[in-house]
Amino acid sequence: MGEDTDTRTKADGGTAPRDVTFEQVDWDEIDADGVARSRKRVAWLAVVSLWTIGVAYDLYSRFVAETGQAAFPVLGSVSPVDWLWSFTLLVLLYYGVVPLYENPRMTRYYWKEFKKNKAAVVSALYLIVVFAIGVIGPRVLPEPEPTPGLENQPPVWGSIEAYSAGTSCAGGTTTVDGVTMCQGSWQHPFGTTSSGEDILLSSIYGMEVSMQVGLIATLMSISVAAAVGLTAAYYGGLVDEVLMRYVDIQMTFPTFFLFLLLAYTIGSSLFVLILIFGLFGWGSSARIMRSEALQRREEPYMKAAKNAGASSLWTIRRHLLPNISNSLITAATLTIPSIILAEAAIAFLGLGDPTVPSWGRLISDGRDQLRTAWWISTIPGGFLFFTILAFNFLGDALRDALDPRHGGSGE
Amino acid sequence: MSTRDDTTDVRDVPTERDDQPLLKISNLHTYFRTDSEDVRAVDGVSLTVDPGETVAIVGESGSGKTVASEAITRLFKSPPGYIPEGSIEINGREITDLSDEELRRVRGGEVSHVFQNPQGALNPVYTIGWQIREALQLHADVSKSEARERAVELLTQVGIPEASSRLDDYPHEFSGGMKQRVLIAIALACEPDLLIADEPTTALDVTIQAQILELLAELQEQRDMGMLFITHDLGVVAEIADRVAVMYAGKIMEKGSVEDVFETPAHPYTRALLDCLPGRGGIGGIPGELPDPRSPPPGCRFADRCRHAIDACRTGDQPGMHRVGDAPDHTTSCVHFEPGRDSSTVLDAGSEPAGSPSPPDDLERGGRR
């Protein structure tokens, strides 16, 4: 078999420098060729390998050599959360930014669709700012530290009765109706907490925490969910049964309560929190993606791919995954804010990592001073609220914009 | 937008009927609002249906035939759809300016619909009996038991065996053909004067289609009901219609009695459509695409795909309805049939040989005998 394809080529002269029509392809030659990878992919694989080596070395020095955290040139020591964070950023870059850059036509189209939703554009801008400050801020700014004497300082535009504030007043004092009022100052634009920590600084550090928790845990959760959901839907049968029954069990244990249980028994660091939300919170996303993928699996274009001779992996990656991206993005945009909220709630309850400058902890700090120093709870609460709101708006708009069938209206 | 009133032309054609038509649509437009320009789904359609008569609207997808049928009782989704101009009279009463409440009484009472897709047209969570009873009780004050009796009667009439035991079944327990029968029963529940059947057999197999067509014809005869039959299938038209209107891109291209239109198709579009039928020799289809319904080109909508297009076809509005030969009701919207032009350019052109679509310029000169 196959020799006839040869004859076809030769019948056409065979000496042509390039086969440009389909009749002239020598498939046996192609069968003999190996698989080539694009340069982009090679670069990506290199970066991932580098990262993996870094993690491996870190793990080695911690647990095998027991020399403590590994020190790297330039970077110094890298915490577990930072490892995850760097990987998350890499993935966002490779799967989010690079395709948009490579496909300007598609990008313009998405942007045109996305632009229609004003609330989403504002949200996106807000999130980009928060993200940028959150990523860069903690690298260049000093850590917020309790400053005895400068407790309960008001924000720059406000004032507070001097007896409620610390011993000194950064913005000087005034006297109103015989009460000495402590004025705000640009030294602490958003004021300070009851322990004298600068609220602006704390909020910036809080941005990093929220972004880390939200993005890392969501990436983990969505990746697992997509892998499980797609595998279950594509293969069906026993694979589906086993995976989905496991999801059932996992989902009966609400993540929040699971975290409480684990926080109680093994302690609660930010790393543990991220892992728990990332590894145990994907049940409902997996269900959504599975049901979507089940529908897509029956579409004729899946059959067309199979008919072309595509492997299962190819079909899942190139057809199933892109076509459930609506569900994926929906799930992701539902997951990010809920995880940020959960982290804040846990920090608010005081059950989280006490060393982490989370917004939830700030809100909790200001709870008792609400009547006097309302800004301590309100300002970080506002950041939290608007971040969650922005993610929700953004998700809604993305869902609309990413649907290529959405374009036409009318009939 | 066309300001020319197609109806004036129709009035030129002497009609022998003295009595009032059951349905009279004049210069109906139906547009849909979009982000950019409106989609002109129906763009000036005039049509009458007499009691006991079957009129078919035939056209391909995108011709606006379904929208035209839904515009009669304003069933299309609104917004975005709206009727910018036109008049619809039922038994002499204008219904375009009726309120929703008044229109509600027309729907199902005087005018009923049967739709294309029987699978989705029945509410899956109610029994068949409930859905027929609902139709009955909306328009007549009947008790529950009377309604039940009537429902059994209706189901028996549409050929559902053991009707009374099937009243409590849910739609998913019926086959496609049976569902369509149930939907016909619902449509007939209140003895409508006009039945609008929108591709009622398209989703069904030929053998089931034959059953449904026979049923419709039978029921129509019993009730002397007018029927507006929407279809894309010329075979079905030839089978069931008395008169036919050919629609293309929101306009009527040709109308007349079914015999006239099939024997002497006048409009180049009708002729091309008939040529596409299997077994008619003309293999090759109609090259080109429908014009953009947002901004249709000037002149005849079909001009760009027409073998006989001349300069006059590409200016002004859609040509008026001109009489074809001596047939009383047979009119077409083609410049070649304008008084003073030679209509034989179109009428005598044979169908092109299979597999070799020649450019239109060549065919201009065609018309050899």
Place this chain on the structure above:
Amino acid sequence: MSRSDEPLLRVDGLKKHYPITEGILNTEVGRARAVDGISLELERGETFGIVGESGCGKSTAAASMVRLEEPTDGEIRFEGENVLEYDAAELRRFRREVQLIFQDPDSSFDPRMSVGDAVAEPLVVQGMSDRERRREIVADLLERVGLSAADMKRYPHEFSGGQKQRIGLARALTVNPKLLVADEPVSALDVSVQAEILRLIDEFQRELGLTVLIISHDLGVVRQVCDRVAVMYLGEFVEVGPTEELFSNPQHPYTRALLSAIPTPDPTDRGLGVELTGDVPDPSDPPSGCKFHTRCPEVIPPSGIDLSQETWRSVLTFRKQVERESIDVESIVEMGVLESGDKYGNLEEPSPDAIDDADLKRWIRSEYDVPDRLDDPRAEATVDDALDAIVDGDHDRAKAHLAEEFTTVCEREKPELEACGTEQEAACHLLDDVHVELDELRLTE
């Protein structure tokens, strides 16, 4: 190397059953017999059509033939090689030789893949890694199906149905297949576009020497393009033959019914042959014997019973209802009372007991269109006995009576495809007589 005397594709006794499971352990309780033993041979360069109503298994048959579905049973040989024994690499090569065109142009393209990528996909998965070469092949093909190379970057929703179907054809041709399987290639399109697509398929077939298998419910389409046609009913071929012979001289009652049900575009030729009543039976519980006998307008009556075909048909329907115990006496009484007017007008609660047996029997007859008196005395006696039994509420007796007298050969024995013309074959007991006669003739000679 293939043997040239082998047909391109040879299918033998192909079956595809879907298990129906129930209960806590998913035990198999039945099987939907979508394809139940079909055989065919595709010669190189011919166009073969399979027609049938929806649910007859024609699409499943096509999918099983090219191993998109794993057949339950049967043998498939492509150029002499057993397709069912292919390993992964061979199967991939086989995919190259056999390509499909799908029914719905809207859903047969991944909405998130540009048309260029979609057409190039077979090339990519078959291992052609040279991007530029792929681009050139795709550009060439798009132009050959009447689009432009610039369309490569556009997405499927930007094209009309007809254009998409052209692209579908281009996608199928990229790997230069030998067999093209078109599953309802034009049924989702308008007639004017249908003709274009069919012409395009025809052109490529001639140019490339393709073998084409067309699956369609539309007899018009099949008649127009196919050399040979198979008519399928409930997973089996009931008739196979050269197109013109089959259409002009159909041998199987189902083919005849199907042909008569097509509306002709001729207003002077009205009246469709509504010969088939009811729906296609459930493929998980197909009728015994000839699967078509439950709807057949030409069921052979048992010898010794002489009834008009119409009456005989109604007696059979009646019998089927008795068999399924679905004679709803209550509702028949309800209807009967309604229609009888005065006689039972004063009845409070219409119940079978309150009705005269004779009336009830008459009503049951009329419900199933059985005449009040059958011409054949033996048949009449049987029906009457059965009715008595039903009125008495003894369904078993009624069943036994009817089964004894009215079991036809169509129900008992499964007809096989047998030659009934030069190349025509049909599976019907009506043809047995012809053969018997022929045999007798031969014997006497």
Place this chain on the structure above:
Amino acid sequence: MKWYVIRRVLWAAFASFIILTITFVLMDQVPNQQLMQAEFQAAVNDVDVETAVQAEKERLGLDRPFHERYLDFMTNVFQGDWGWSYEYDQPVVDVVRETVPYSLLYGVPAIVLSTVIGTAIGLYSAVNQYTKKDYAATFAAFFGISIPNFWFGIVLLVVFGSWLGWVPIGWNADIPLAADGSWTLLETAGSDHPAFFRQDFEGERYVGILSPANLKQLILPTFVLMTGAIASVMRYARAEALEYVDADFVKTAKSKGVSNRAIVTKHIFRPASIPLMTILVGRILGLVLFGSYLIEVVFGIPGIGLASFQAIIRQDTDLVAITILLPTFVAIVGNLIEDIMYAVLDPRIDYGDR
């Protein structure tokens, strides 16, 4: 159908079993409070610490092999013997019995109200899709979903409690109770009632669940819990209803002459309500369970959430286990009901093979 229900019930039982096992294993890792106390006592009393701890272990049965303790734990849980709370100094069962009613006090009205209101808004929004009303409702829903309810609670407390003084800031746990500590709907009590501790007034005031004072202090927690829930319900209801707004059968109904109102209530709501109900049971339950935890902490309501929170802070192991298990079981039962309801309510679905 029968098999389907049986399967679901068995599955719920199996899931509960797994959850209990996980809880037991995790709790087994936590240092035992009593042992630590014994150790401390021994150190104080200058006895041999080792022997004292060993004795205490024996007394508590902790020296027995793992599987025996595991079996014990399982039987105890099923027999309602849920251990001892050191913080409350009473059996855990009693703590649960005392605290759960407080959670129901605001939880039940919040669930009922948010379901009704949310569904109504969602339907309305779907029917008026792409109009200003729809956008307004959707926009409001985003706010409802996004607002962190613990923070919202605090802000509302400041505004309405401390600035405006409309509602009390502290939560008075005794108001819904009668003088003898039992629950009552409405009755009058004098100043000797524990709720009025340190208050001096003449005559009698209302106490009980329906008393004005109690309702007043319930307003904010109920409202805060509702905001998120209404928004969620509304979004689900809208999405479900949109599935049917353009359905063919709605067009059939319209062509029959059914009024717009009846189309919404009969033809759209009824089919949409089936999947909706099932979503609601699962999702809203989770939302409320999670929300109540925070709300009780913020408002100081002595419900099960606050008890659990304090148990965690104060290392009251048995109480932690039970207060975390309880909502989990509520979720399991909720899911079970959800699945069975779906099967019962939807005539379209044949559960023959699954």
